[in-house]
Amino acid sequence: MIELQGLTKTYDDKDVVQDISLRIESGEFGVLIGPSGCGKSTTLRMINRLIPLTRGRILLGDEDISHLKPETLRRRIGYAIQSIGLFPHWTVADNIAVVPRLLKWPKSRIDARIDELLDLFHLAAGEFRDKYPHQLSGGQAQRVGVARALAADPEVLLMDEPFGAVDPLTREVLQNEMRRVHERTRKTIVFVTHDMDEALKLASRIAILNAGRLVQYDRPIELLTQPADAFVSDFIGKADLGLKLLSRRWVNQYQDRARTTPDAASGRPSHYWETDATGRPTCLHGGRLSDGDPEARTAVNDEWIATPGMPMKEALSRMVWYRVMVLPVIDESGRLIGEVSMDGVMGRQP
């Protein structure tokens, strides 16, 4: 748990962070967001005392961080930054091992931890342990950066625009991994970004900052549906509010039972799935966006599917792209477990 109480930072008589109070519970994914110069990075860097605070208090658990030695505090807090800052003269393994070594873990425990973290980020230990940072792609380097931050199993993870410098595709992948890692580790995370879509995708709570002040601190859905003022609604952007809401909804919230036989009783045009012997969907009867012809058969391909954990925004986007009214929802082994449809999206309160 992290609590900021009346946090203020003054540079040359100017308050760059003014009286911010907020609390991020254990296991929460807190995002600080706002336009550049709003004080979000400064706030983050006061938490691990890279920047001294001017007034106020920061509690880590029930300890006031000003009572801890900065080095001790930082070894308890993971820190990942946009530029990554991997140590260029050390291998991936050495980079990840930094904090455990500072904490004097035994070598066997450090080695096991390195492999565990590389595995968590789907980096093959045999291939990556002994690579140097200059041999990594941007996405790989950023994964190693986050792995380094997690190495000593810190209570809290601070991330300062960690995916700001990678290309949009890699960013998307890294965001998905971050969500998965957060679900697996249940770390308390404080994440700084200026990208609202990123915040909506990752956050369990979002703090919007403007000119050094906290404007609103809420769950993403409340932020979208009940913005505190005009600044917040402008910052969120009204144009694609509906899509933004769907980015906070998951396929399993809209999942319906999938029919595998024609619905003869209703008499209305309907659709149904064909599956193979293992239960994988192979083909859709009817349900096309263009005509609704109940006899039309459309083959299911690898991308034309949804998974229970997929954001609804993405599922909707796939429906539009493949021109179908409905997507099969499959489990990890590829078996049909349900479906999501346009009707389902429209028929429910977002």
Added chain:
Amino acid sequence: MKRNLPHGRDALLLVLGVALILLVLFMDALAPLFRAAFPQLDTAVYARESFLKLTLDHLALVLVSSLISVSVGVAAGLFVTRRAGREFEPLVSALAAIGQTFPPAAVLAIVVPLAGFGFVPTIVALTLYGLLPVVQNTIAGLGTVPTDTLEAARGTGMSATQILWRVELPLAMRVIIAGVRVSVIINIGTATIGSTVGAQSLGTPIIAGLVGDNIAYVIQGAVLVGLLAIVSDLLFERLERRYRFGS
């Protein structure tokens, strides 16, 4: 870290190194050659002292002065790049620059009356002369360490000392070594002037040759100094290569 080594450089180092050792040990064997080239000379090969002794004395001058230059220079460079010493940076840089602008011969002229003839004034002159590249490159090398890397190092909870030893110095090492390289090479050449104030070195046959109009002596001293400088330079080049981290 495996790298493709430039084999040409290593082969050159080997050939010149062997040539240097052979010349130092067996300069006498070239006597017929020198006699043939300079028939007017009474003695064709410098013989008042063995070339081995001259070379070792020369190396002693370079080694002692370089050790002092490097320790003082790196220490000064470190000091002015720490928070406490930052204000002194212009002063230290200026002092080091003056040390190099001052010709070693002039330093000798000042130091000899104070410290007498021989080894000591030569060491003083060489040390002052070799200081600038070390100080400059230490400051520059520490300056090349990316601020992101330093920020990450602080963020992981390393202490200032740990950051210096584990991150800053290894990353600055290549540039620092380049400075030491320049300093040592300059001093290998400059140490010859020590012979004008009685410090024995490879400059001794050169001076003797100039005074006694014996061009063979001059060549023998000069060739050895030259080879010594080139071999040291190639050795430093190898050392620098070990501190390249993919950039």
